Amino acid sequence: MKKLNLLIVKQFTKSFVPTFLVVLFILLMQFVWLYIDDLAGKGLSAWVITQLMFYFSASIIPMALPLSILLASIMTFGNLGETYELVAAKAAGVSIWSMFTPLIYVMLFLGVFGFFTSNVLIPEANLKKGSLLYDIKQQKPTILIQDGVFFNGIEGISMRVGKRNSETDELFDIVIYDQRQGGSKPVIITAEKGKMIMGEDKRYLFFTLYNGARYEEMDKQQGYDRTYPHTTFSFKEEEIVFDLQAFKFSRTDESLFKNHHQMLNVVELSNGYDSLGGVIAEKRESLRKSLKAYFHFADSTQKLMPIKATNIPDSIFTHLLRFTQQTVVTAALNNARSAKGYVEYSISDVNDTERTRIRYDIEWHRKFTLSVACIIMFFIGAPFGAIIRKGGFGMPVVISVVFYIIYHIISITGEKMVKTASTSATMGMWLAVLILAPVGLILTYLASTDSGLFDKASWKSAFKRLLLIGKK
Numbered sequence: 001m002k003k004l005n006l007l008i009v010k011q012f013t014k015s016f017v018p019t020f021l022v023v024l025f026i027l028l029m030q031f032v033w034l035y036i037d038d039l040a041g042k043g044l045s046a047w048v049i050t051q052l053m054f055y056f057s058a059s060i061i062p063m064a065l066p067l068s069i070l071l072a073s074i075m076t077f078g079n080l081g082e083t084y085e086l087v088a089a090k091a092a093g094v095s096i097w098s099m100f101t102p103l104i105y106v107m108l109f110l111g112v113f114g115f116f117t118s119n120v121l122i123p124e125a126n127l128k129k130g131s132l133l134y135d136i137k138q139q140k141p142t143i144l145i146q147d148g149v150f151f152n153g154i155e156g157i158s159m160r161v162g163k164r165n166s167e168t169d170e171l172f173d174i175v176i177y178d179q180r181q182g183g184s185k186p187v188i189i190t191a192e193k194g195k196m197i198m199g200e201d202k203r204y205l206f207f208t209l210y211n212g213a214r215y216e217e218m219d220k221q222q223g224y225d226r227t228y229p230h231t232t233f234s235f236k237e238e239e240i241v242f243d244l245q246a247f248k249f250s251r252t253d254e255s256l257f258k259n260h261h262q263m264l265n266v267v268e269l270s271n272g273y274d275s276l277g278g279v280i281a282e283k284r285e286s287l288r289k290s291l292k293a294y295f296h297f298a299d300s301t302q303k304l305m306p307i308k309a310t311n312i313p314d315s316i317f318t319h320l321l322r323f324t325q326q327t328v329v330t331a332a333l334n335n336a337r338s339a340k341g342y343v344e345y346s347i348s349d350v351n352d353t354e355r356t357r358i359r360y361d362i363e364w365h366r367k368f369t370l371s372v373a374c375i376i377m378f379f380i381g382a383p384f385g386a387i388i389r390k391g392g393f394g395m396p397v398v399i400s401v402v403f404y405i406i407y408h409i410i411s412i413t414g415e416k417m418v419k420t421a422s423t424s425a426t427m428g429m430w431l432a433v434l435i436l437a438p439v440g441l442i443l444t445y446l447a448s449t450d451s452g453l454f455d456k457a458s459w460k461s462a463f464k465r466l467l468l469i470g471k472k
Contacts, residue, residue: 004089005102011079012103016072023064023071024057031056052132058125061117062366066373066407069110071400073103073381074388081389096448100382107378111371118367119265126262154242156180170195174209176240188215191238205242212238262363269364276357280350287346291339358425362418365429372433373407379440383447407432 031053077099080086089099150160157180162173171194178187191212198205218229264272380403388395414431417423 004094004099007085008076008080008099009102009106012072012076012106015075016068019071019075020064020068023068024060027060027063028053028057031060048132052129055125055129055132058117058121059129061122062114062370063408065110065114065117065370066377067400067404069107069374070377070381070403071397073378074385074400076103077382077385078388078390078395079385081386086386086389096383096386096444100444103378103382107375110374114370114374115367118370123262123265130262157242158186174212178240189213189238189240190215207240207242209235209238209240211236214238264360264363266364266367269360269367273357273360273364276353276360280353280357283346283350283353287343287350290342290346354421355419358418358421361425362415362429365425369411369429369433372430376433376436376440377403377407379444380436383440383443386447387443403436407436410435 077086080089080099086096086099090096147161147163150158152158156178158177160175161171164171172192174189174191174194176189176191178189189209189212191209193211194207194209196205196207213232213234215232216230218231381400384399388399410432411429414423414428416428417431418425418428422428
C-alpha cells in the first residue's frame with residue numbers, strides 16, 4: 001500500500017510541477033502584452049524587469065494553482081486508468097478512496113500554501129508591483145531618435161534628424177526647436193551634422209553640432225509694429241547640453257500604496273472593514289444632524305419628515321412688499337438647493353465608502369477561497385480521470401479548461417454581484433465553490449462505484465433498454 005501511495009504521489013508531482021510552470025508562463029505572457037506599451041522605450045535595466053515579472057508571477061498564482069491541480073489530477077488518474085493500474089488496485093481490494101488519500105494530504109498542503117500565498121505573498125507582491133509599475137509609468141522615454149521623425153522626449157526640445165549613421169553615431173540634417181527658456185517664440189537651430197555623447201554620470205547629454213545656424217525672434221518694441229526683430233548667426237561648431245535628470249529611474253515610497261485592499265492581509269482587511277463601518281455610521285449621523293435645520297426625524301420610521309408651519313397667518317407673506325417677497329422666495333430656493341446639494345454629496349460620499357468597504361470584504365473572503373478551490377478541483381479532476389481513463393495532454397487538457405472556465409466565470413459573476421450589492425460577500429465569493437463542490441462529490445461517487453458515465457457501450461445499452469420500454 002505504501003508503494004502504491006508513493007507511486008500516486010510521484011505521478012501527481014510529475015504532472016503538477018511542469019503543468020504549473022507552463023500555466024504560470026502563459027498567464028505571465030498575458031501580462032507582458034498588457035503592459036508592453038508601458039515598458040517599451042523606458043531604458044529599464046534587466047534587474048527592474050526581472051523584479052516586475054517576479055511580482056506579477058506571484059500575483060497570478062491564484063489563477064494558475066487551481067487549473068494546475070485540476071489538470072494534474074485528471075492526468076494522474078487518467079494515466080493509472082489507461083495502464084489498468086486502477087483496475088489492478090481495485091482487484092487487490094484497494095478502494096478509490098484509499099488511492100485518493102495520499103493526494104488528499106498533498107491537497108491540504110497546497111491549500112495551506114494557497115492561503116499563505118493569498119494572505120502574505122500576494123499582498124507583498126502587489127505592493128511591490130504597484131509601486132514599481134507606478135514608477136515605470138512615470139518614467140519618461142529614453143532618447144530613441146528615428147530618421148525623419150520629430151522627437152519630443154526631452155522637455156522643451158523638439159528635434160528632427162534627417163538621417164542617422166548607426167556605425168559612427170553621426171546625425172545629419174538636424175533641426176532643433178528649443179523652448180527651454182519658456183518664451184513664446186522658440187530658438188530654431190539647424191546643422192548639417194552632429195554627434196551625441198553621454199556624460200560619465202549619465203545625467204547630461206552633450207550634443208555637438210557642425211556647420212549650422214541659430215535663429216531667434218525677439219519681442220517687438222512700441223512704435224515698430226512693422227518690424228520683425230530677430231537675431232541670427234552661423235557657426236562651425238556648437239555644443240548643446242541636455243539635462244537628463246528627469247529620465248533617471250527612481251523609486252517611490254511604498255507606504256503610499258500600502259492601504260490598498262489588494263495589499264493587506266486577513267487581519268488588516270478585517271480591521272479596515274470594521275473601521276470603514278464606523279466611518280460610514282459617523283457620516284450618516286453627521287448628515288442627520290446637519291439636516292435638522294430643514295427636517296426632523298420620526299423615531300419610529302427614521303424617515304425625513306418636513307416641518308409643518310403652525311400658527312402662522314396666511315396673510316404674512318401677502319402683506320410683504322413685492323421686492324421683499326422675491327427676496328424671501330429666492331432665499332428659500334437657495335436654501336433648498338444647498339440642502340439638496342449637501343444631501344447628494346453626502347449620499348455619494350457614503351456610497352463610495354461603502355464600495356471600498358465591500359472591496360475589503362471581497363479580498364478577505366478571497367484569501368480563503370483559493371485554498372478551498374484547490375481541494376474542490378482535486379475532487380473534480382481525480383475522479384474524472386479515473387472515470388475517463390485517459391492520460392496525456394489530449395482529453396485532460398480539454399476537460400480541465402472547460403471546468404476551469406466554468407469555475408472562473410462563476411467566480412467573476414459572484415464577485416460582480418457583490419460589487420453591485422446584489423448579494424453578500426459570503427454568498428458571492430463562495431458561489432463557485434458551492435456550485436462545484438456537489439459536482440466533485442457526484443464524480444467521486446461515480447468513480448467509487450465504477451460508473452460507466454463515459455462508456456459508449458453503457459450508453460448504447462441504456463438507449464436500447466429505453467427503446468424496448470417504449471415499444472411495450
